[in-house]
Amino acid sequence: MEHILNYLRTHRRQHLAQLFELTRFPSVSTAAEHVEDVARCARFLAxxxxxxxLTRVEVMPTPGHPIVYAEWLEASNAPTILIYGHYDVQPPEPLELWNSPPFEPQIREGEIYARGIADDKGQFFAYVKAMEAYFTEKGALPINVKLLIEGEEEIGSENLHAFVQEHRALLNADAILLSDTSMFAPGLPTICYGTRGLVHCQIDLETAATDLHSGAFGGFAPNPIHILAEMIAALKDKDGRITIPDFYEDVAELTPKEQAQFAALPYDEEALKREIGMEEFIGETGFSTLEKRWARPALDVNGILGGFTGTGTKTVIPAKAMAKFTIRLVPYQDPEKVFNAAKAYLEQLAPAAAKVSVTGGVGGSAYLTPLEHPILPLIAKALQQAYHQEPVFTRTGGTIGVLSTFSEALHLPIIMVGMAQPNDNAHAPNEHLTEELFYQGAEAAAYLLHELKTWKPA
Ligand SMILES: [Zn+2]
Known part of the structure; x- marks a missing residue:
């Protein structure tokens, strides 16, 4: 490792300059006017x-933006790791809120400011630099590597699912490493091993062919807003539990070890409340906030529509009402099954007075690499050496679509190693990455390649 670390430390300026070159491409995947820039960025990377x-380097076309693929498979008796990243970025707007141009990287007080520097160019490029160190110093990598850098992550990885299904053999590996998340606290190495899934629903209620006069019909005409409010209220009980029948049947309960790990994290609940201007947190009785955020399901109404909401008054009994809600799922809930159960339950809750329609569908499955998976201690050891700190194990409350794509098609353990600091303004103006974290990320990637050599996948 000494040669490798030495190489990385003596080449920091070159590596930083190359990272700057990479972030100068305005590879905004959502903008039609940047199609050529996205393609040029892919070409540069390849x-x-x-x-x-790296061998077999290809810019592989999709119906949208291309995927950059590369591999090196000459390490016999060593595992193969698929490394995922994305070279596309969020739009930089509003431009007037940036203190320096988004595609002209600049360092101020140890922070590199540029669109895409944290999400995700500065993260996947750390692996690239670690590989460079091995190729230069040893002429080989310690393990087999497949790199998949996509160009559509910021627009929902539209074509990735079909691509992965179609190239299952090409992408087959023993595990997937993904660095597109943040550390739990600044400088704290973080292994994220689980996500939540998502189901979305819309309820439409109709009680009459037309809106009615509340004087002529008030007192005996059913009101769809009242009915909708009662139905929504019935979706949770007073302990904050979701009342859809059998909803908790497949929920993976937290192990005592996980509970202890969550409780030991440097988390300041009062600071979070102040930050978002909230008096009190609510939710399922018997669980801590981090447990609720990462490992318990949640149901939230996202919007509600009905009746008269203009200024003044209108004596109306509306004919229709509508609400949208989402459910966050945890391992091992099946989104399809949950949606069907929610739909059946709402249809049953609706009184005869209302015509009800429930539409919606699956937004993604939850994902979990079990904590006892043998790859995790090796990853922890690598990060410990790179950051000189014991890494923490976290999950995320969000839904990461690419994870379900990979886990459904390839059935591999997926581990997320966040190399960016929290509050990096990803997706916002003045996105930044601590310069030191980029160098540490490259060293962490080098340690990961080194440690994973000893892994014997089952
Ligand atoms: Zn990202």
Whole structure:
């Protein structure tokens, strides 16, 4: 490792300059006017990977933006790791809120400011630099590597699912490493091993063919807003539990070890409340906030529509009402099953006075790499050496679509290693990455390649 670390430390300026070059491409995947920039960024990346010694480097077309693929498979008796990243970025607007131009990277007080620097260019590029160190110093990598850098993550990875299904053999590996998340606290190495899933629903109620006069019909005409409010209220009980029948049947309960790990995290609940201007947190009785955020399901109404909401008054009994809600799922809930159960339950809750329609569907499955998976201690050991700190294990409350794509098609353990600091303004103006974290990220990637050599996948 000494040669590798030495190489990385003596080449920091070159690596930073290359990262700057990569972030100068305005690879905004959502903007039609940037299609060429996205393609040029993919080409630049592929040429760079080719020059380092990776084999089978390809810019692979999709119906949208291309995927950059590269591999090196010459380590016999060593595992194969698929490394995922994305070279596309969020739009930089509103431009007037940036203190320096988003595609002209600049360092101020140890922070590199540029669109995409944290999400995700500065993270996946750390692996690229670690590989460069091995190729230069040893002429080989310690393990087999497949790199998949997509160009559509910021627009929902529209074509990734079909691509992964179609290239299952090409992408087959023993595990997936993904660095597109943040550390739990600044400088704190963080292994994220689980996500929540998502189901979305819309309820439409209709009680009459037309809106009615509340004087002529008030007192005996059913009101769809009242009915909708009662139905929504019935979705949770007073302990904050979701009342859809059998809803908790497949929920993976937290193990005592996980509970202890969550409780030991440097988390300041009062600071969070102040930050978002909230008096009190609510939710399912018997669980801590982090448990509720990461490992318990949640149901939230996102919007409600009905009746008269203009200024003044209108004596109306509306004919229709509508609400949208989402359910966050945890391992091992099946989104399809949950949606069907929610739909059946709402249809049953609706009184005969209302015509009800429940539409919606699956937004993604939850994902979990069990904590006892043998790859995790190796990853922890690698991060410990790179950051000189014991890493923490976290989950995320969000839904990461690419995870379900990978886990459904490839059935591999997926581990997320956050190399960016929290509050990096990803998706917002003045996105930044601590310069030091980029160098540490490259060293962490080097340690990961090194440690995973000893892994013997079952
Ligand atoms: Zn990202």
């Amino acid at each position: 040429d760079h990977l080719q020059s380092l010694g």
